[in-house]
Each structure stands twice: as structure tokens, then as C-alpha cells.
Amino acid sequence: MAQTMTGNDRWQQLASVRRARLAHWLDEVGSRAQVEQVEPKLAEDRDYQQLAKGWNALAPGEEAAAGLALEEVFRRVAYSTRPYCQRCGGCCEGAGPTLYPGDERLVQEGIVARSQLVTLRIGETVFSRWHGRPLTLEQECVRIGAAGSQGCSLFDPASQSCAIYDNRPSQCRTQRCWDTSAADQLIATPGLTRWQLLDETSGARPLMAVHDRTCSVTRLRELLPAARAGDDDTQATLDQLVADDRQIRKQLIDDGHATEDELAFLLGSPCDELLQRLTDESD
Ligand code: SF4
Numbered sequence: 001m002a003q004t005m006t007g008n009d010r011w012q013q014l015a016s017v018r019r020a021r022l023a024h025w026l027d028e029v030g031s032r033a034q035v036e037q038v039e040p041k042l043a044e045d046r047d048y049q050q051l052a053k054g055w056n057a058l059a060p061g062e063e064a065a066a067g068l069a070l071e072e073v074f075r076r077v078a079y080s081t082r083p084y085c086q087r088c089g090g091c092c093e094g095a096g097p098t099l100y101p102g103d104e105r106l107v108q109e110g111i112v113a114r115s116q117l118v119t120l121r122i123g124e125t126v127f128s129r130w131h132g133r134p135l136t137l138e139q140e141c142v143r144i145g146a147a148g149s150q151g152c153s154l155f156d157p158a159s160q161s162c163a164i165y166d167n168r169p170s171q172c173r174t175q176r177c178w179d180t181s182a183a184d185q186l187i188a189t190p191g192l193t194r195w196q197l198l199d200e201t202s203g204a205r206p207l208m209a210v211h212d213r214t215c216s217v218t219r220l221r222e223l224l225p226a227a228r229a230g231d232d233d234t235q236a237t238l239d240q241l242v243a244d245d246r247q248i249r250k251q252l253i254d255d256g257h258a259t260e261d262e263l264a265f266l267l268g269s270p271c272d273e274l275l276q277r278l279t280d281e282s283d
């Protein structure tokens with residue numbers, strides 16, 4: 001039976017836009033499939049059918065969320081036409097991997113050096129590719145990557161290769177852009193902390209504990225608004241905190257417990273950098 005289109009049939013009116021978005025996603029994921037080949041598969045997709053069914057009855061305020069849901073369907077269906085890794089480097093350039101239980105040996109056996117790690121402390125804001133938005137950390141984690149840089153320091157863009165491919169961390173092993181279920185499961189578990197990765201007997205531990213107490217990110221967050229509002233006492237407290245952070249870093253090096261390039265692992269980012277980031281966030 002021929003379908004009649006009414007003035008309110010917004011779903012039908014958007015047919016060419018949908019085709020363009022599907023083409024976009026096929027291109028985005030590096031699929032060789034053509035739009036015409038994928039459309040029958042799309043029509044059988046249950047989420048797509050639900051969206052089609054409810055589209056004409058959407059209230060204006062519901063359209064944005066429905067549009068995002070539709071994009072997610074296109075993304076998923078496009079990936080289903082390319083269910084393998086084409087080693088595009090997207091996983092490695094996007095962010096260095098977080099270390100999870102099972103990855104301890106990479107540090108213990110020296111496959112990944114302490115200088116190649118950075119600790120993200122409780123209270124820091126990180127952009128989560130998996131959640132697609134910034135998150136404030138409720139527990140610390142350790143990532144491979146230079147401080148302040150997003151990508152993984154073990155990725156060589158020229159050869160599109162990983163320096164430790166055979167020993168890559170569990171997060172890298174589970175990352176499959178066409179099926180995120182294994183990675184979703186992994187990131188729901190707590191990551192390793194620097195305390196778990198450091199020798200029990202390391203002389204750095206006492207100073208790290210002092211640093212955590214005196215220079216916590218949570219404390220920076222608490223003090224920053226009043227300091228920005230012009231409260232001199234709070235500003236003085238913040239200045240002292242930054243000075244303490246510098247002093248502890250220097251002492252770790254002077255006492256022979258760390259080299260300069262291991263500080264991002266042992267103590268996380270310097271407090272002056274964190275303050276700048278927190279200021280940028282609140283602007
Ligand atoms: S799994 Fe990562 S590296 Fe492989 S194709 Fe997907 S984004 Fe690229």
C-alpha cells in the first residue's frame with residue numbers, strides 16, 4: 001500500500017537527512033558498505049523502528065534527545081558493517097589507557113616505566129571518551145601518557161603502531177570501537193592506583209601521603225572560588241599550598257626517591273597546573 005505523506009509527517013520529510021547521516025557514519029568508521037546496502041539492516045533495527053514510530057509525536061523539547069539516539073543507531077549500524085579493528089590509531093590518539101588490575105606486571109617488569117605514567121587524583125576532571133563528557137574523578141587512576149597530554153605516549157603516529165603491542169594494557173585489549181561491551185564492563189571496575197603500583201618499601205610513600213593530605217585536588221576546588229572572589233587569606237592559603245607542592249616534589253628528587261619525570265606518576269599534576277585547569281573549567 002502506498003504511504004501518504006501529511007504535512008505533519010516529519011519522519012518522512014527527514015528521509016534525505018537520515019540518509020546523509022548514515023553516509024556520514026559509514027565514512028566515519030571506514031566502512032566500505034554503501035547506504036543502499038545498509039538501509040534494509042537499519043529498517044530491521046528495533047531502536048530505529050521505535051524512533052520512527054514515535055518521531056511524529058515528539059514534543060519540541062524531546063527532539064534533541066531523539067536526534068542523539070538516532071545518531072547512536074547510525075553509529076552502531078555503521079560499525080556492524082566493519083566489525084574489526086583497522087588500526088586507525090583512534091584509541092591511542094584519543095587518550096592514554098587507564099591501568100586496571102592485571103596490568104601491575106607492566107610496571108613491575110619495567111615494560112612501562114614510571115616516567116610514562118601519570119596519576120589523575122580524586123577531584124580532577126577528565127574527559128571520558130566512553131561517557132562522551134567530562135567526569136570528576138571519585139577515585140584516583142593511573143594512565144599511560146605524558147602529563148597534560150591526552151594521547152598515549154607509546155603510540156607512534158608515523159607507523160601507526162604501539163611500542164608495547166604484545167604487552168598492551170587490558171583497556172587496549174578490550175577496546176573495540178564496533179562493540180564497546182567489554183570495555184564498558186572493564187571501566188566499571190576500579191582502576192589501579194599509584195599506591196598499588198609502587199613498591200611497598202618505596203621511600204617515596206611517606207612524602208606522597210603528606211602531599212595527598214596537604215595538596216588534595218578537593219581542597220584546591222574548595223579554596224578557589226573564594227580566592228577568585230578576592231579573599232586575600234584564601235589566596236594566601238592557596239599560594240602556600242602551591243609552594244608546599246613544589247617543596248615536596250623537590251624533596252622527592254633531592255632524597256633520591258624520584259626523578260623529575262616520575263613526579264607526575266608519584267604526585268599527579270603540579271598544583272599550579274591543576275589550579276589553572278580548575279580556573280578554566282569554572283570560566
Ligand atoms: S578499535 Fe580503535 S584503533 Fe581499532 S579501528 Fe576502532 S578506533 Fe581505530
Ligand code: SF4
Pocket residue numbers: 091092095096097144152153154155156161162163164165168169172
Ligand atoms: S598502549 Fe599501545 S595500544 Fe594502548 S593506547 Fe598506547 S599505543 Fe595504543
